[in-house]
Amino acid sequence: MKELRLMKGNEAFAEAAIRAGADGYFGYPITPQSEVMEYLMAEKTHERTGMIVLQAESEVAAINMVYGGASCGKRVLTSSSSPGMSLKQEGISYIAGAELPCVIMNAVRGGPGLGTIQPAQSDYFQSTKGGGHGDYRLIVLAPSSVQEMADFAPLAFDLAFKYRNPVLVLSDGAIGQMMEKVELQEQRPRLTEEEIIKNTPWATTGKTANRERNIITSLNLDSHVQEEHNIHLQKKYRLIEENETRFETFQTEDADYLLIAYGTSARLSQKAVDIARAKGIKLGLLRPITLFPFPTKPIAELANQVTGILSVEMSAGQMVEDVRLAVNGKVKVEHFGRMGGVIPSPQEIVEALESKIIGG
Amino acid sequence: MDTVIKKEDIRKPENLVYKKTPLLTDKVMSYCPGCGHGTAHRVVMEVLEEMGLQDKTIGIAPVGCSVLAYEFMNIDMQQAAHGRAPAVATAVKRLFPEKFVFTYQGDGDLAAIGTAETIHACNRGENIVIIFINNGIYGMTGGQMAPTTLPNMKSSTSPYGRDVATMGNPLRITELVAQLPGTLYVTRQAVHTPVAVRKAKKAVRKAFENQKLNKGLSFVEIVSNCNSGWKMTPNVANQWMVDNMFPYYPLGDIKVNED
Numbered sequence: 001m002k003e004l005r006l007m008k009g010n011e012a013f014a015e016a017a018i019r020a021g022a023d024g025y026f027g028y029p030i031t032p033q034s035e036v037m038e039y040l041m042a043e044k045t046h047e048r049t050g051m052i053v054l055q056a057e058s059e060v061a062a063i064n065m066v067y068g069g070a071s072c073g074k075r076v077l078t079s080s081s082s083p084g085m086s087l088k089q090e091g092i093s094y095i096a097g098a099e100l101p102c103v104i105m106n107a108v109r110g111g112p113g114l115g116t117i118q119p120a121q122s123d124y125f126q127s128t129k130g131g132g133h134g135d136y137r138l139i140v141l142a143p144s145s146v147q148e149m150a151d152f153a154p155l156a157f158d159l160a161f162k163y164r165n166p167v168l169v170l171s172d173g174a175i176g177q178m179m180e181k182v183e184l185q186e187q188r189p190r191l192t193e194e195e196i197i198k199n200t201p202w203a204t205t206g207k208t209a210n211r212e213r214n215i216i217t218s219l220n221l222d223s224h225v226q227e228e229h230n231i232h233l234q235k236k237y238r239l240i241e242e243n244e245t246r247f248e249t250f251q252t253e254d255a256d257y258l259l260i261a262y263g264t265s266a267r268l269s270q271k272a273v274d275i276a277r278a279k280g281i282k283l284g285l286l287r288p289i290t291l292f293p294f295p296t297k298p299i300a301e302l303a304n305q306v307t308g309i310l311s312v313e314m315s316a317g318q319m320v321e322d323v324r325l326a327v328n329g330k331v332k333v334e335h336f337g338r339m340g341g342v343i344p345s346p347q348e349i350v351e352a353l354e355s356k357i358i359g360g
Numbered sequence: 361m362d363t364v365i366k367k368e369d370i371r372k373p374e375n376l377v378y379k380k381t382p383l384l385t386d387k388v389m390s391y392c393p394g395c396g397h398g399t400a401h402r403v404v405m406e407v408l409e410e411m412g413l414q415d416k417t418i419g420i421a422p423v424g425c426s427v428l429a430y431e432f433m434n435i436d437m438q439q440a441a442h443g444r445a446p447a448v449a450t451a452v453k454r455l456f457p458e459k460f461v462f463t464y465q466g467d468g469d470l471a472a473i474g475t476a477e478t479i480h481a482c483n484r485g486e487n488i489v490i491i492f493i494n495n496g497i498y499g500m501t502g503g504q505m506a507p508t509t510l511p512n513m514k515s516s517t518s519p520y521g522r523d524v525a526t527m528g529n530p531l532r533i534t535e536l537v538a539q540l541p542g543t544l545y546v547t548r549q550a551v552h553t554p555v556a557v558r559k560a561k562k563a564v565r566k567a568f569e570n571q572k573l574n575k576g577l578s579f580v581e582i583v584s585n586c587n588s589g590w591k592m593t594p595n596v597a598n599q600w601m602v603d604n605m606f607p608y609y610p611l612g613d614i615k616v617n618e619d
Binding site: 023024026052054056057058060061062064065066067068069071072074076090091094098193204205206207208209213214215216217218219 | 414415416417418420427428430434435436437438439440441444447448449450451452454455456459476477480
């Protein structure tokens with residue numbers, strides 16, 4: 001039986017992680033995502049499901065704990081906010097290189113540096129283009145509601161294990177802190193050691209006589225072997241692009257103009273569509289749900305229909321680069337956003353559309 | 361004398377007094393001739409064999425000369441980022457409490473870049489074993505100054521010797537972690553003579569036995585040489601270690617638990 005609750009986004013994510021059968025959470029406090037670990041600790045997960053929750057000495061330690069747990073085939077996760085995510089990038093690069101499944105949540109706040117604790121979307125480049133060193137990609141899910149914070153926890157684990165790849169849930173301070181009604185999924189059992197050995201035969205579970213030793217590493221001193229590994233990773237990312245691109249459209253059927261926005265910006269943009277339509281402007285919205293893989297094809301198709309596109313993001317304009325690559329010069333593409341933790345109003349978005357796209 | 365002794369005459373079961381543990385692979389080790397790593401590997405793997413722990417042990421290899429330890433240790437292993445092995449091992453042991461978990465780290469890894477992870481894993485009393493190889497230098501990257509490099513000791517980044525006024529004093533991190541309530545057993549050993557090897561093996565055995573007690577972290581430092589980095593022949597390096605390293609890093613138990 002499904003359960004309805006009123007929860008903060010961060011709490012919904014934490015509760016959903018428990019119900020997804022997570023084995024371990026490793027984190028470090030940072031605003032605006034500290035509720036994740038606070039909730040997990042208050043829930044006494046060790047008694048409830050046997051899930052381990054550990055407050056690490058740093059984000060660096062936390063992500064390396066995730067590395068260790070994921071290497072054992074366990075369902076492990078961490079969460080942080082922007083400055084903490086910068087610290088995790090080394091570990092994420094190793095996790096991607098060693099092809100380990102794990103879930104990471106970033107409740108983005110404004111930067112650079114210590115920046116602000118208010119919501120922003122200025123970690124798009126870091127999230128979708130790599131973030132750490134080397135050629136790698138995360139699967140990036142962008143929730144725009146508390147419900148999706150809950151839904152994406154199990155989805156992220158499923159994708160992580162399907163592709164042996166880290167999955168990032170790219171939230172922001174607004175989604176993390178807002179309270180909404182959320183429908184929670186039923187508790188999934190945690191995996192037994194037998195299931196881990198069967199499902200993830202590569203995991204370090206102890207070398208038994210019937211198999212060779214399992215080694216988790218991202219090191220290849222022979223450059224040709226490393227290149228083969230790079231080629232393998234790239235093939236995997238292309239497969240992910242083919243299979244896992246997720247997006248949603250809103251009033252695009254007859255649209256002359258298009259907004260593209262994810263997360264909090266998508267909620268505001270949906271309202272902007274209503275305001276524009278009331279003014280007689282046929283405006284639609286495409287909301288990328290996965291930021292990697294990016295919904296390039298549907299955007300390219302809509303570029304054949306509309307006469308201009310406004311990319312809306314709480315940043316100086318990061319996603320707009322991917323929108324422009326998708327549109328490939330067919331129609332005008334502009335960016336609108338506020339920075340530093342300031343959230344734009346739907347009215348501002350419509351005004352930006354009018355000045356930059358319709359009248360521009 | 362026309363009697364030629366053949367190999368077959370010697371290799372008889374009654375003559376066999378020692379053989380390589382199957383927990384070491386047949387791969388030729390990448391360590392320099394004379395380096396203590398090979399012996400330290402053997403000591404750890406022999407203990408695991410004798411305790412019957414091959415199928416229950418997960419090792420964490422660091423960055424440094426022993427980054428390829430997983431090539432030589434015939435057990436499940438994880439290669440960790442530089443300095444992060446204690447954090448990695450923390451999660452492995454917490455998630456698999458019935459397994460035996462150890463890290464094998466050098467001094468640059470454990471006592472410089474990984475200081476925070478080392479101290480906090482020790483302070484939390486993680487039920488793991490840390491094997492700490494201290495040779496006073498960054499061996500793999502070509503002999504740079506380490507946190508453990510002795511005063512006035514030359515390295516490629518202290519070519520005129522370590523000037524403690526500007527480069528700081530060598531860090532006795534083993535004494536430091538012994539202060540923490542989370543460590544159960546802290547000892548400093550060496551592997552340069554048969555006697556030292558036997559003592560080191562006893563210490564490593566105690567450290568792994570301690571994991572059954574679930575009472576805290578066991579920390580075994582092995583003071584070792586780096587004849588290549590120190591630019592000495594192996595014998596001279598070992599003597600230099602005895603004359604210079606041991607006075608600063610005295611061998612013996614620092615903190616001992618009752619069995």
